[in-house]
Amino acid sequence: MDINRKIAPKRYDFKSVENISSDQLQQHYKLYIGYINKFNEINSESRNASDYPDSNPTYSKMRCLKLGESYALDGVKLHELYFENLTNHSCCASKELMALINRDFINYDNFIEYFKNAALAMRGWVILTIDPLTDSLLVIGCDAHDVGAIWNSYPLLVLDVYEHAYMIDFGIDRKAYINAFIKNINWNVVNKRLQQYLNMKNSQMQMRKYQ
Numbered sequence: 001m002d003i004n005r006k007i008a009p010k011r012y013d014f015k016s017v018e019n020i021s022s023d024q025l026q027q028h029y030k031l032y033i034g035y036i037n038k039f040n041e042i043n044s045e046s047r048n049a050s051d052y053p054d055s056n057p058t059y060s061k062m063r064c065l066k067l068g069e070s071y072a073l074d075g076v077k078l079h080e081l082y083f084e085n086l087t088n089h090s091c092c093a094s095k096e097l098m099a100l101i102n103r104d105f106i107n108y109d110n111f112i113e114y115f116k117n118a119a120l121a122m123r124g125w126v127i128l129t130i131d132p133l134t135d136s137l138l139v140i141g142c143d144a145h146d147v148g149a150i151w152n153s154y155p156l157l158v159l160d161v162y163e164h165a166y167m168i169d170f171g172i173d174r175k176a177y178i179n180a181f182i183k184n185i186n187w188n189v190v191n192k193r194l195q196q197y198l199n200m201k202n203s204q205m206q207m208r209k210y211q
């Protein structure tokens with residue numbers, strides 16, 4: 001059976017972003033393409049179990065493959081979420097999102113300050129999610145694409161804080177980069193993600209009713 005397991009890069013309107021240069025964003029985009037290429041390469045590897053006779057948790061082909069696979073695919077997904085909520089700025093958090101922010105983070109200004117502080121504390125990513133176990137908002141910090149993620153927590157707002165995301169424009173001034181990011185947020189995208197989560201929860205509840 002011929003299965004196409006390759007993924008293709010998405011395009012983003014970097015010209016719409018203010019105070020982060022095209023050069024910075026284009027260089028960043030090249031890293032994203034690199035993750036796609038590596039994932040496609042890994043994903044085309046054999047899935048014949050007999051091709052991995054020496055699988056070993058210290059060093060083996062299978063171990064390298066599995067570590068590279070999650071690193072590359074998480075890298076692709078996080079960058080897509082990031083570029084999507086960074087481009088084509090739109091105002092503002094929806095009524096539904098504001099209600100959750102006010103409930104879980106006191107108020108909007110406090111949420112933004114908390115999010116910025118988390119972004120200063122991490123080495124890779126800071127992500128606002130809504131978690132299905134409690135239906136509450138979380139700000140998750142990750143030191144790498146595949147380190148610190150919480151399974152099944154639904155990403156709403158994603159910020160890349162790796163140095164490569166801002167060094168060309170901001171040097172080591174991460175605070176200035178974070179402030180520029182906040183001003184560029186495409187809230188329509190964030191609101192839509194929350195709506196997708198709420199729709200998913202709703203249909204799960206409906207399905208349970210008829211089981």
Ligand SMILES: [Fe+2]
Pocket residue numbers: 028031079160162164165
């Ligand atoms: Fe990045």
